[in-house]
Structure formats: C-alpha cells, structure tokens
Amino acid sequence: MSAEVTLTIDGQQVKAVAGEKLLFVALNNGIYIPHLCAIAEEERPSACCRLCFVEIEGLSRPVTACTQKVRDKMTVRTRTPKVDRLVKTGFELLLSDHRLQCRTCPKNGACQLQMVARERGLKLKTGRFKPLAKDIPVDHSPETFSFDAGRCVLCGQCVHADQNIARVGAINFINRGLKRKIGTFNNRCLRDSPCTECGLCVKACPVGALTFKT
Amino acid sequence: MSAAPVQEYYQKLQEEARTKSAAQKHLPRVRVGVATCSIAAGAIRVKEAFEDEIKAMGLEAPVIDTGCMGHCYAEPQAIIDKPGHPPICYGKLDEDLARRLVKDFLVDDDPCFEFAMAALEPNDFFPTFEDYPRGVYEKKMILGQCGFINPEDIGDYIAQGGYAALAKALEQEPEDIIREIKNSRLRGRGGAGFAAGLKWERCRAAESDIKYVICNGDEGDPGAFMDRSILESNPHLVIEGMAICAYAVGAAQGYFYIRAEYPKAIERVRLALKQAREKGLLGQSVLGSEFTFDIEIFAGSGAFVCGEGTALVNSMEGNMGIPETRPPRMADSGYRGKPTVLNNVKTFAYVPAIVRNGSAWFKSTGTPESPGTAVFTLVGKINNAGLVEVPMGTTLRTLIYGVGDGIPHDKEFKAVQIGGPSGGCLPEAMLDVPIDFDSLKEAGAIMGSGGLVVLDEDDCMVSIARYFLEFTQQESCGKCTFCRLGTKHLLDILDAITRGEGTPESLDTLMELAEDVRDGSLCNLGGTAPNPVLTTLRYFRDEYEAHIREKRCPARVCSDLILYYILPDKCSKLCSACVGSCPTEAIYTREDGIKAITQEKCVKCDNCLKACPPEYLAVIKLSPPVLPEQQEGVKN
Numbered sequence: 001m002s003a004e005v006t007l008t009i010d011g012q013q014v015k016a017v018a019g020e021k022l023l024f025v026a027l028n029n030g031i032y033i034p035h036l037c038a039i040a041e042e043e044r045p046s047a048c049c050r051l052c053f054v055e056i057e058g059l060s061r062p063v064t065a066c067t068q069k070v071r072d073k074m075t076v077r078t079r080t081p082k083v084d085r086l087v088k089t090g091f092e093l094l095l096s097d098h099r100l101q102c103r104t105c106p107k108n109g110a111c112q113l114q115m116v117a118r119e120r121g122l123k124l125k126t127g128r129f130k131p132l133a134k135d136i137p138v139d140h141s142p143e144t145f146s147f148d149a150g151r152c153v154l155c156g157q158c159v160h161a162d163q164n165i166a167r168v169g170a171i172n173f174i175n176r177g178l179k180r181k182i183g184t185f186n187n188r189c190l191r192d193s194p195c196t197e198c199g200l201c202v203k204a205c206p207v208g209a210l211t212f213k214t
Numbered sequence: 215m216s217a218a219p220v221q222e223y224y225q226k227l228q229e230e231a232r233t234k235s236a237a238q239k240h241l242p243r244v245r246v247g248v249a250t251c252s253i254a255a256g257a258i259r260v261k262e263a264f265e266d267e268i269k270a271m272g273l274e275a276p277v278i279d280t281g282c283m284g285h286c287y288a289e290p291q292a293i294i295d296k297p298g299h300p301p302i303c304y305g306k307l308d309e310d311l312a313r314r315l316v317k318d319f320l321v322d323d324d325p326c327f328e329f330a331m332a333a334l335e336p337n338d339f340f341p342t343f344e345d346y347p348r349g350v351y352e353k354k355m356i357l358g359q360c361g362f363i364n365p366e367d368i369g370d371y372i373a374q375g376g377y378a379a380l381a382k383a384l385e386q387e388p389e390d391i392i393r394e395i396k397n398s399r400l401r402g403r404g405g406a407g408f409a410a411g412l413k414w415e416r417c418r419a420a421e422s423d424i425k426y427v428i429c430n431g432d433e434g435d436p437g438a439f440m441d442r443s444i445l446e447s448n449p450h451l452v453i454e455g456m457a458i459c460a461y462a463v464g465a466a467q468g469y470f471y472i473r474a475e476y477p478k479a480i481e482r483v484r485l486a487l488k489q490a491r492e493k494g495l496l497g498q499s500v501l502g503s504e505f506t507f508d509i510e511i512f513a514g515s516g517a518f519v520c521g522e523g524t525a526l527v528n529s530m531e532g533n534m535g536i537p538e539t540r541p542p543r544m545a546d547s548g549y550r551g552k553p554t555v556l557n558n559v560k561t562f563a564y565v566p567a568i569v570r571n572g573s574a575w576f577k578s579t580g581t582p583e584s585p586g587t588a589v590f591t592l593v594g595k596i597n598n599a600g601l602v603e604v605p606m607g608t609t610l611r612t613l614i615y616g617v618g619d620g621i622p623h624d625k626e627f628k629a630v631q632i633g634g635p636s637g638g639c640l641p642e643a644m645l646d647v648p649i650d651f652d653s654l655k656e657a658g659a660i661m662g663s664g665g666l667v668v669l670d671e672d673d674c675m676v677s678i679a680r681y682f683l684e685f686t687q688q689e690s691c692g693k694c695t696f697c698r699l700g701t702k703h704l705l706d707i708l709d710a711i712t713r714g715e716g717t718p719e720s721l722d723t724l725m726e727l728a729e730d731v732r733d734g735s736l737c738n739l740g741g742t743a744p745n746p747v748l749t750t751l752r753y754f755r756d757e758y759e760a761h762i763r764e765k766r767c768p769a770r771v772c773s774d775l776i777l778y779y780i781l782p783d784k785c786s787k788l789c790s791a792c793v794g795s796c797p798t799e800a801i802y803t804r805e806d807g808i809k810a811i812t813q814e815k816c817v818k819c820d821n822c823l824k825a826c827p828p829e830y831l832a833v834i835k836l837s838p839p840v841l842p843e844q845q846e847g848v849k850n
Contacts, residue, residue: 047539050695050734061733067539082733089730093699128723129703154692173534176517178702180692 005072010079016070021045023052023065026078033078034087034116036206037155038066041164046156050090051116053083062086084120091122096129098207099150107208113153132178141191145202145212149181152209158182158201170195182209223502224381227493231369242275242296242320244268247289247361249282249446250478251439255289256308263312264292271321281447283361284601286593288331293362294319300337302330334362348598351616353579355587356563357603360447365482368489371450377495379566383458384503391462391569392418398573399585400565404430404521404558405636405662406738407584407651413555416545417463420553425465427456428549428556431472431479432526434518435634436685438665440589441559443601445472445479448563449486453509455562457500458569460507463555468509471526473516484511518635518689519739521663523548523556525691536691537737558663560589580606584650592618594667595625604649611645614668625670628769629754633662635682635689636742638749639675658749660742674771675754676761679746680708686743697740700731704747712772714838716762725751770835773818777839780822782808784832792833795825813841 003018009031016025024040026033036049045066053062057075062083065076077083094113102108102124117124139147154173159182162171170193174183184193202210246252246261264277283291288305294315295301302325304315311329318324325339332343343349363370371377383391396411417425429452433441445452456468472480487509490496496508512530519525520535527549529535548554564586568576577585584606590613593599597619604613610630614620621627629639638659640647647653651661669678687701707724710716728744728751735741751758760766767775780792780801787807800815801822809832811822823833836842 044542045539046693047736048694050736053734064539085726086730086734089700089727090695090734093695093703096703097699128727129699130706132699132702154698175692176534177688177690177692178698180698 003072005070005074007070007072007074007076009076018071019069021066022054022068022070022074022076025070026054026065026076031078032119033065034091034120035066036112036153037157039157039160042160049094049153049155051087051094053086053090054078055080055083087116087120088122091116091120092127092129094153095124096126097132098153099148100124100126100131105151105208106211106214107151107205111208112206139189140213141189142195142197143191143213144197144199145210147182147190148209148211151207152182153207154180154182155206157204157206158210161200161204162195166196166198166200168194168196168198171201219502220381220384223494224378227377227495228372228375231372234369235373238276240297242273242294244275244277244320245280245293245295245362245364246277247282247291248279249443250476251282251286251443252289252291253478257290259309260290260292260307260312263309264316267313267316268320271316273316273320275320278364279366280362281360281365282443282601284357284443284603285331285598286600287598291331291361293334294325296320296325298323299325300340301334302340303332303334303343304329305331347619348602348617351604351608351612352602353587353605354603355567355576355579356444356451356560357447357589357601359451360444360601363448365447365449366485368450368486368493368495371448372493375570376450376566377454377501379569380454380457380461380495381501383461383569384501384505388418388462388464391458394573395462395565395568398568398576399583400561400568400576401584401586401651402558403560403564403589403663405633405660407661410557410561413545413557414459414463416543417465417553417555420546422553424467424550424552425463426549426552426554427460427463427465427468428526428530428554429456429468429470429559429562430521430523430526430556431470431476431559432514432521433476433559433663434473434516434521434689435636435663435665436682437593437667438591438634438663440591440601440664442476442479444559444563445470445476446482449479449483450490451566452559452562453483453486453490453496455565456509457496457507458565459555459557459562461500461505463553465555466506466508468507469530469549470509470511471514471520471530472511473520474513475516480511480513487511517691518686519691519737522737522739525737526556527554534691536693537739539736560664581648581650583652588649588661588664590664590666592666592668594631595621595670595673596668597622606650607648609646609648610640613649613666614645618668621668621670625672627668628671628673629669629675629678629750631659631667631669631678631682631746632665633660633742633745634665635685636660636738636745637662637665638745639669639678639753640749641753644753658745658752660745672769672771674712674767674769675750675757676708676712676767677769677771679750680705680712682746683708683743686739690739690743694736694740696731696734697736697743700727700735701740701743703727704731704744708747711758711761712767713774714761714765714772716758718762721751721758721762764838766838768837770837772837775839776818776835776837777813777841778811778816778818778820778822779834779836779841780809780811781832781834782810784830785809786830786832789827789830791825791827792822795821797821 005018034051052065054065136149333340400410401407517535522537524538525535580586690697692698728747732744785808826833
C-alpha cells in the first residue's frame with residue numbers, strides 16, 4: 001500500500017502515498033484547508049470540527065478532507081460555493097459558542113480560528129447566530145497553565161496529547177450534547193487530577209482554551 | 215456436514231411441540247395480550263380477572279400471555295378459543311367484562327358478539343379481521359403471529375413451523391442463503407434501507423475468525439414501537455433470523471442491543487434465548503449440526519444516537535455512545551474491530567419467511583425497488599391507532615383512511631409526519647405518494663424505522679417542527695459542530711418564531727442552517743435532524759409566514775400568539791362551568807351575567823374551552839392575540 005499516486009488539488013499536481021489522508025497531503029503541499037481536530041497519527045479521524053470540507057470530482061456533496069484517503073487521479077477543489085458555504089456556517093457555529101475577546105486572549109495572533117478567518121475571508125463575529133451564553137469559570141489551578149472552557153472548540157487535540165502522547169489520562173470528553181466539554185475525572189480542577197503539567201495538551205490546543213501562564 | 219440429522223432433530227422438536235399443543239386442544243383457552251402497551255391499558259388486571267373467575271367457576275381453561283396484535287385503539291384485548299366456536303377476539307376489556315365473558319361464554323356458551331371485535335377463522339356468525347377494511351389492505355409477513363402465539367413458550371412457535379427456516383438453512387451452503395437474501399432485495403428496515411444481502415455478503419467475504427451479528431433494537435423515535443412490539447410478541451422470529459444470518463456470514467456470537475427502557479422486551483427475549491438453548495436451537499451444535507451460535511443481550515442506556523451503528527458499537531465496547539466516521543464499514547470492522555452484521559429487528563424478522571418461501575415469494579409483495587411490506591406505528595389524530603403492516607407501495611391515503619379509518623371528530627387532515635425526528639411532514643397533496651424507501655425520500659421524508667404520526671387542522675406545523683427538533687437537539691451527542699451547535703440554533707430560531715419574535719431574515723437563516731446541518735453533520739442523526747424543518751418549510755411555508763408577519767398561529771396552538779375569549783352572544787348567564795374550571799381565577803361574571811376573561815391572569819391552560827358545554831361553545835381562541843374590542847379600536 002505504498003504506491004505513489006498523483007492527484008490534483010485546486011489545479012495543482014500533487015504526489016502522495018496511496019492511503020494518506022487528503023487533508024495532510026494538501027497541508028504538506030502548502031495548500032491550506034481549515035481544520036482544528038485532525039491528528040495525522042490517528043488512523044480513524046475524529047472528524048468532529050467539520051471545517052475541512054472539499055469537493056472531490058465524482059462525489060455529489062462536499063466531504064471532509066480528513067476522512068478521505070488519496071487515490072490516483074483524484075481531482076479535489078478546496079474552494080467551491082458549496083464548500084465555502086459549509087465552512088462559513090461551521091465557523092460561525094463554532095464562534096457562536098466561543099468567548100470572543102481576541103484582544104485579551106493569550107492566543108491572539110496564533111489562534112487557528114483567526115487563521116481560518118484570515119485564509120477564508122471570514123469575520124470573527126457570530127454573524128447570523130446569537131451567541132450562546134457561556135458562563136464557565138476559567139480553571140487557573142495548574143501552576144503553569146490555565147484552561148478556559150469558554151474558548152474550547154472541542155477539537156480533542158488536548159485529549160490526544162494527554163492520553164496517547166503523554167499517556168497520563170488526566171482529561172477526556174465528558175457529558176453529552178451541548179454540555180459536552182473537556183473535563184477531569186469527577187470534574188475536579190486540573191490540579192487535583194492526575195495531570196503532570198507536562199504541557200503537551202497546551203501546546204496541542206489550536207485556540208485559546210489551554211494557555212501557558214506568563 | 216450431514217443434512218439428515220438436522221431435519222430429524224427438527225422434526226422431533228416439532229412433533230413434541232405439536233403433541234403438547236394438541237393435548238390442550240379440547241380445553242377452552244383464553245389468550246390475553248400482555249405487552250407493554252396492553253399492560254398500560256390494564257391487561258394485567260384483565261388477565262387476573264379471567265383467572266379468578268375461571269377458578270371460581272371451577273373450569274379448566276388455561277389463560278395464556280400473548281403479545282400485541284397491533285390494535286392499540288382496542289386494548290386490552292383477549293382471544294377466547296373455545297372448542298365448537300371460532301376463536302374470537304374481544305377488545306376494550308375491563309375486569310367486569312372479563313368475568314362476564316367467563317360466565318356467559320365459557321360456562322353458558324354465549325359468545326357475547328356485542329363485545330367481540332372479530333373472529334380469527336371464517337365462520338357463519340361473525341366477521342373476521344380480514345373482512346374489515348384494515349384487513350383488506352394489510353398483509354402480514356412479520357407480524358402474522360404477533361398477539362396470537364405465546365412469546366414465553368417456544369413450543370407455540372415451533373408447533374407453528376418456527377425454526378423450520380433455520381433447519382432448512384443449515385442444510386444449504388451459506389453462499390446460497392446470501393444469494394437468496396440478495397435476490398429477495400430485502401432492504402434494512404432500520405431507516406436507511408441498505409440492502410441486507412450486500413451487508414451479509416461483505417461480512418461473509420471479510421477475513422476473520424471471529425464475526426458478530428447484532429440486532430439493533432435501539433428504537434427511540436417518539437411514537438414508534440414496532441421493534442418493541444415484535445420483540446415482546448414474537449422474539450423467536452428475530453432469534454431465528456439472527457441465527458440464519460450468523461450461519462450465512464460465519465458468526466458464532468450474536469447480540470441483541472435493546473434499550474433498557476424496554477424491560478418487558480428484554481425479559482421476554484432473555485426467556486426466549488434460554489428456551490432456545492434448552493431445545494438445542496442455540497449454543498453448541500445447533501439442531502445437531504456443526505454450527506455453533508449463541509446470543510447475548512446488551513441493554514442500551516437509551517441514547518437515541520446509539521441507533522447509529524458506530525455509536526451502538528462504541529457503547530457496547532464500553533465507550534461513550536458517540537458515532538465515528540465511516541469507513542471502515544461495519545461489515546469489515548465493527549464490534550471489537552471484527553466484521554459485524556448489524557440489522558434492525560424487523561429486517562431479521564423477514565429472514566425466516568424468505569428462507570422458507572424463497573425470494574420470489576418475498577418480491578411478489580411490494581414494489582420492485584422496495585419489496586415486501588412496511589411496518590408502521592400509525593398514531594396521532596387517527597381513529598384506529600395501531601401497529602400495521604401493509605405492502606410497500608401502498609399510498610399514504612390508503613394507510614390513513616383505509617387502514618387507520620381516517621381522522622376523528624371530522625377534523626381536516628393537515629399533514630402526516632413519517633420517520634420520526636429524522637423524517638418529514640407531508641401535506642395533503644402528497645397523500646398519493648406510495649410508501650417505499652425511494653418515493654418517501656424524494657418527497658423529503660424518510661421511511662425511518664416506521665413511525666407515522668397523523669396531524670390535523672389543530673396542529674401547528676411550526677410547533678411540530680420545533681417538537682421534533684427539540685428531541686434531536688437533546689439527543690445530539692455533541693461530538694460534531696453542526697449537530698451540537700446547529701440544532702441548538704435551529705431550535706432557538708423556531709422558538710422565537712413560535713413566540714412571535716421571528717423576522718423574515720430568521721426564516722432565511724433557518725432554511726440555510728437547516729440545509730447546512732443536513733450536509734455538514736458527521737452522522738445521520740445530525741444529517742436527518744433538519745428534515746422536519748425542511749419539509750415544513752417546503753410544504754407549510756405559509757404557516758411560518760403567518761407566525762412572523764401577522765403574529766398569528768393558524769392552528770391556534772402557540773400560546774404566545776393566542777388569547778382566550780368568551781363570545782358574549784353565545785355565553786349563557788345560567789352556566790358558570792368555565793369559572794370553576796379556571797385555575798387562576800381569571801374568569802369573572804360581568805354585571806349582565808355573561809362571563810369574561812381577565813387576560814392578565816389567563817395562563818392559557820385550555821380548561822375553560824373544554825369546560826364550556828357543547829350547546830354554547832362560547833369560549834374561543836383568537837390569533838393574533840387581539841381582543842375584538844381592540845380590533846375595533848384599530849379600525850377606527
């Protein structure tokens with residue numbers, strides 16, 4: 001399964017190994033596709049952020065690039081009216097549930113949401129949707145970092161870092177539906193959890209939810 | 215494997231069962247429908263009344279539990295089978311009636327036709343179910359025995375030919391069974407309608423020593439109870455179907471995924487599995503063959519999303535019941551990463567009959583693309599609510615007016631909601647759409663698992679859309695952006711519209727967002743959640759417009775857009791029924807004796823409207839909520 005394939009992304013010929021995920025093939029070739037939750041090492045993508053939509057010739061609807069394995073002669077377009085519409089809506093939905101105070105956010109300038117906005121010409125505003133009130137206190141309990149659930153986009157990068165790289169198991173997704181969030185066992189503060197403050201989760205966070213204290 | 219021993223084994227089982235059943239033939243028997251719905255309607259008390267009275271009269275007449283016949287409007291029901299009479303079904307029973315039937319029929323030989331619903335065999339005295347319109351349109355492929363056989367006695371099922379299909383299957387090559395199922399074009403009855411044969415074939419072809427068969431009994435649509443009814447009324451039918459599937463794909467272990475809210479179904483399936491093991495129909499060497507297969511029950515905790523295959527498997531593995539991306543397909547890598555066939559209860563229920571009678575028999579009913587029958591729970595504003603089974607291709611009109619006997623109280627039909635929270639609402643103009651997987655999808659609804667709710671002129675379509683969306687929003691697992699947040703915003707917009715706070719722009723946002731949630735969600739829960747919104751917008755846009763532009767709810771349902779008013783010229787000075795019915799003392803008597811409502815105190819509970827006697831009908835609802843006096847003022 002290591003056959004080399006050639007595909008076309010936005011008119012650009014790209015070489016890749018068959019079976020690689022389209023999202024990372026595009027990113028490795030300098031073609032930006034919005035994404036938050038994708039993890040290159042994970043065989044089965046989470047595909048939960050719903051931002052990496054692309055259109056592939058032969059498929060009737062936009063699909064997520066993180067779930068598509070590249071095939072030879074695949075023709076991909078990252079910007080079509082359908083794709084742009086879904087990305088815009090997905091982005092606005094995420095922002096509607098995000099504490100939008102970029103100026104005071106420690107991640108200002110390095111935030112992946114800002115990156116999406118910049119690349120796709122989207123506004124950092126909730127737009128059509130009214131903000132869903134969030135009144136969650138920030139967990140300042142660790143010595144080296146803070147966790148602001150109000151800025152969390154539930155991408156799962158921190159959980160991956162904690163469980164699969166650091167192998168600590170301090171955090172995971174808890175609750176269902178709108179109440180889904182990143183939490184600790186028994187919902188304790190991070191200092192009272194098995195967290196070792198290795199900082200891997202903080203480095204993995206694409207937004208301003210997990211940030212180092214300065 | 216040698217074929218003869220299997221048949222021999224089976225013949226012996228069947229003879230045993232038939233001898234046992236024949237030994238009771240000379241006795242009068244009372245079969246009381248005892249399924250969840252009948253119990254709620256009082257079946258246990260009726261059954262005890264039968265037993266007590268039979269004992270008091272010194273009769274020998276077994277009282278037997280059966281499942282549900284599907285005539286929900288007439289629960290509790292019982293069938294009395296007395297030698298010399300055709301078996302007769304009685305409906306709407308209570309304890310007194312049960313005692314009377316024992317005295318009058320079992321003792322005195324008067325069948326009390328005045329309480330009978332139908333006879334079960336053609337006779338010269340009383341019509342059978344087939345003689346009623348419903349009987350003419352219905353065709354029972356999987357519900358045939360439900361309500362008639364004893365689900366707690368495997369002998370009853372075997373005596374009527376049960377497990378013969380499994381015996382037949384074990385004499386064939388697995389590939390032949392798969393070919394037969396493929397030829398039958400049996401489509402999954404869980405909702406999406408994927409070809410069952412293809413799933414089986416793929417699973418058979420997958421390389422693995424261990425494979426699994428799972429029966430999806432995680433039925434969770436509001437108003438749907440087909441799967442529960444089948445599991446409670448005829449569990450062996452499903453077990454037989456699963457065993458055949460397991461033999462065909464090469465699985466040795468099966469699971470029933472049944473939600474914990476179905477305790478009766480779990481109890482009966484557990485008993486059925488035990489009896490099947492005792493008879494050698496499950497376990498090592500099924501029916502004396504080399505085939506080994508057993509089934510365990512997994513009680514799901516009742517998350518709607520666990521009906522989704524990947525979420526179901528996650529929850530069985532001990533993880534959160536949350537969907538995953540596909541591929542891999544279940545048939546390649548399902549439960550514990552092994553090839554797995556996951557089919558709905560009803561899908562498995564068709565299998566024994568197809569194996570017994572062949573694919574041609576199955577295809578002779580229904581439409582070419584959707585052969586067989588469709589099982590629906592027909593509920594809502596319908597005279598004869600019930601569990602019905604009609605050939606695919608039957609029109610909605612036939613189903614509602616023929617089988618269901620139309621709408622009560624001469625109300626006007628407005629819409630029919632098909633497929634539960636994932637389905638859609640179809641208007642009068644769509645009533646001649648044939649019921650099959652593809653036609654319904656084209657119309658914007660889905661077959662779903664088979665819930666069918668009839669709505670009349672008193673139902674507000676915006677509220678209906680809101681109701682179903684509230685359900686899916688609460689059942690969203692929260693994993694993906696579109697479903698977690700999209701459904702919430704859809705619900706908020708619908709909420710605002712029902713409160714009269716909608717704007718013309720909110721209608722555009724609603725439409726756009728509904729389409730995006732449909733196209734952008736990870737799994738089918740989110741992918742189908744907007745269907746009630748999309749179909750009501752497509753077919754009942756005028757109702758949305760009325761809410762937004764005129765602040766008027768055409769069906770007078772949305773409480774923020776109505777007020778209660780007593781018509782002075784209809785109100786009688788001699789009556790004060792409404793006054794007593796009001797919980798907030800909002801109704802007062804004017805100086806002239808006529809009643810009136812203090813609007814500030816009114817909580818719109820509807821009590822006064824119900825209390826006002828039919829000879830006056832003086833209480834009405836007004837929408838938009840403007841009093842006639844105020845309307846005058848506006849005009850001037």
